[in-house]
Amino acid sequence: MSKYEQKENTGVLFKNDRKETENHPDRTGNMLVKCPHCGNSSDMWLSGWIKKTKNGDPYLSIAFKAKTATAAKPQRRAPEPMDDDSIPF
Numbered sequence: 001m002s003k004y005e006q007k008e009n010t011g012v013l014f015k016n017d018r019k020e021t022e023n024h025p026d027r028t029g030n031m032l033v034k035c036p037h038c039g040n041s042s043d044m045w046l047s048g049w050i051k052k053t054k055n056g057d058p059y060l061s062i063a064f065k066a067k068t069a070t071a072a073k074p075q076r077r078a079p080e081p082m083d084d085d086s087i088p089f
Contacts, residue, residue: 006032008034009033012029013029025048027046027047030044030045032044043067047063048060048061
């Protein structure tokens with residue numbers, strides 16, 4: 001991504017050169033959102049998919065996620081072994 005001046009309540013989307021499957025976004029980027037209630041700002045990841053309406057008109061479907069959120073799924077812990085003596089029957 002190129003460098004640009006980040007302003008509050010704005011964002012940018014760039015062509016996703018790493019798209020490997022149809023589920024990957026066509027556009028990726030980021031935005032800076034300022035809360036109108038508390039005044040705190042949050043960095044967000046932006047994703048965009050180019051889609052078409054039933055009439056064939058193109059539109060951009062977007063999603064955003066906090067940059068602090070992890071992209072990887074949480075790993076499951078292996079169940080702890082049970083002691084046969086603790087089973088009541």
